[in-house]
Amino acid sequence: MIFMFAGTFEWLLALMYLVNRAHKRGGIFGYTSYLASVTDDGFAHAQTWCRNSLFMTGLGELLVGAGIHYLQWDRFFIIWLFLAALAFLTPYLYTESRLKRYLIAHDALPDDYVDPDEALRQRSAQRQRTEGLRDQLRHHR
Secondary structure, three states: OHHHHHHHHHHHHHHHHHHOOOOOOOOOOOOOOOHHHOOHHHHHHHHHHHHHHHHHHHHHHHHHHHHHHHOOOOOOHHHHHHHHHHHHHHHHHHHHHHHHHHHHHOOOOOOOOOOHHHHHHHHHHHOOOOOOHHHHHHHHO
């Protein structure tokens, strides 16, 4: 039932994006992010991509929820709740990655944009491994 609820919520959110289209940046309705606010064309494309992905993932969640209910797997509520939360993030991750590719293709990616994946890779590369108790005990054997 959690997937049916989440899918219905995503459908309603997509329907709201369809009916109350965001015509300007910084409004209440619509997809807003740093990359979406860079260009007007990028903002318009982001609205369409987010709305369409919300429709598709909402439909997928509704179908998965109906299948779970039909197979009587409702008792695994915690698993479905965790997976529904992850599924809710996918439209936004998809929209942001597609918007980044669009801005790169049109040479409009801002100079001050920091790619989160690259920042994490650099932070991981700079991290130095310290010797812990387990390592010390392993060396004494």
